[in-house]
Amino acid sequence: MASTFPSRKYTLSDFDFVLPPELIAQHPTAERSSSRLLDGTLTTVVDRIFRDLPGLLNPGDLLVFNDTKVVKARIFGEKASGGKLELLIERVLPGHQVVAHMKVSKKPLLGGKMFMAGGVRHGGFDAELLGRWPDQNGPLFHLQLSDEPHALMEKHGVVPLPPYIERPAGTAEHADTAEDARRYQTVFARAPGAVAAPTAALHFDEGVLSALAGRGVQTASVTLHVGAGTFQPVKTENIAEHTMHSEWYEVPQDTQQAIAACKARGGKVLAVGTTTVRTLESWAQSGQASADTQIFITPGFEFKVVDHLITNFHLPKSTLMMLVSAFAGYEHIMALYRHAIANQYRFFSYGDAMLLTRTR
Secondary structure: OOOOOOOOOOHHHOOOOOOHHHHHHHHOOOHHOOEEEOOOOOOOOOEHHHHHHHOOOOOOOOOEEOOOEEOOOOEEEEEEEOOOEEEEEEEOOOEEEEEEEEEEEEOOOOEEEEEEOHHHHHOOOEEEEEEEEEOOOOEEEEEHHHHEEEEEHHOOOEOOOOOOOOOOHHHHOOOOOHHHHHHOOOOOOOOOEEEEHHHHHHHHOOHHHHHHHHOOOOEEEEOOOOOOHHOOOOOOHHHOOOOOOOEEEEEEHHHHHHHHHHHHHOOOOEEHHHHHHHHHHHHHHOOEEEEOOOOOOOOOOEEEEEEEEEOOOOOOOHHHHHHHHHOOOOOHHHHHHHHHHHHOEEEOOOOEEEEEEEEO
């Protein structure tokens, strides 16, 4: 599903910026809601703390969260030859089958066996290569596992932290840290299936949720299982040539009704995170409440549902930089990023957040 491009033709270089590496957050703040919030809803930028959010919203507004749950999808093993390999399970299919990324020096042959976490003989599990996905030339691998995938991931897997979060050698490779297992997950995560967290929602804690309810702000949920493709770089200078990754989403009937009621009473729909934006706008465009989406939102896109957006700060030249630029205006976003860098905001998954209003 492609976006509509504006009269100005943006290129990949337009979404680049220089980020000092020390601004890439390696750990979360001590408390979820103590992170900073860059209020970009007005002409003048305001520096806030995330727990200020309830006071910025009005009774009758609706926050929509992504309730996906990060699974321990990163698992280590070896081929029959003894060669080491790593799987990142992207999607669970019926019949104990999965679709996964594979990191290995030499790919196994069709029908090849892999022994994960020591294999069945040593308390782990076995995997058999059935082919590529979604077709014979696809970038992912279709595997048959020896037992139920979610149970295997929970027992043998590691939290799949983003590539820009560094941990000491031996820590991120074969064990969770207690901090990551707890904090790289939202407090309302419900539906297992994501390999990356919907990071804007990581700032919410029980105190903020209680304050929102006390102010009369309503909440609803959608599900989009975030895939590893969210970190896939855009490699074409002409962004219209980029092929988006596919992710599964669902907009429940009660959430559809909550959105309709919010619009009818004149409230604003606030999406928590770009994954929620992609879900709601995919539903609005296609009319499908549950489907796979490859929606690519760039400047010129016509938003139909979302009025406000809470989002973290994104990687240079990423599709998410294009999405927020489409939402709040390219010049405004670049000015906000300059302000954030100058004022040493923390970037990416464990970083700070900003609040945006859709440009008209």
